[in-house]
Amino acid sequence: MKIKEFIVVEGKDDTTTIKRAVDADTIETNGSAINEETIEKIKRAQETRGVIIFTDPDYPGEKIRKTIAEKVPGAKHAFLPKEVAIAKNGKGLGVEHASLEAIRNALRDAQIMSDTIKEEITQEDLMTAGLIGGAGSKERRVMLGKLLKIGYTNGKQLYKRLMMFQISRREFAEALAVVIQEEKNE
Structure with missing residues (x-):
């Protein structure tokens, strides 16, 4: 594939794993303290071929993603669910630990965050759906994030991410129906 x-990753191990999964060029941020030179490199890459931000599914990874997204508009975002990014020994979380198939799927599903935000789903919708502020809401958000391919979010982030990725009311309702069905099957 x-x-x-260009795929923006955190480090060398991520690059090694990605190059085993797909034929691609990467830009490494070398951690969460992204310098201006790296940002400029990512901007140039976005202008020439586009970029996909593919960071670890943890707090530092989200921080890096947010920093780049603010400074490089129009970048695509690829997300890995946490459970497919855990090291085999259980000590570590990151892109470098994911299977090649999980990486290919995440890259295939990469999406652009929109600058023009329109509200189709309200905070009230999220509360009614049991996605914020209630028992089991975290588990529901995890499953919803996977189904919509927008990654895991806390309650506040979910609202923003649904708007940024312009998730329609129909897409939201369909994914929510699957979440509810899964809960019934447990």
Whole structure:
């Protein structure tokens, strides 16, 4: 699988794993303290071929993603569910620990966050759906994030991410129906 865009990752181990999964060029941030030179490199890459931000599914990874997204508009975002990014020994979490198939799937499903935000789903909808402020809401958000391919979020982030990825009311309702069905099957 050939990826046209540059893939922005955190480090060398991520690059090694990604190059085993797909044919692509990467840009490494070397941690969460992204310097201006790296930001400029990512901006140039976005102008020429586009970029996909593919960071670890943890707090530092989300911080890096947010920093880049603010400074490089129009970048695509690829997300890995936490459970597929855990090291085999259980000590570590990151892109470098994911299976090649999980990486290919995440890159195939990469999406652009929109600058023009329109509200289709309200905070009230999220509360009614049991996605914020109630028992089991975290588990529901985890499953919803996987189904919509927008990654895991806390309650506050979920609202923003649904708007940024322009998730329609229909997409939201369909994914929520699957979440509810899964809960009934447990």
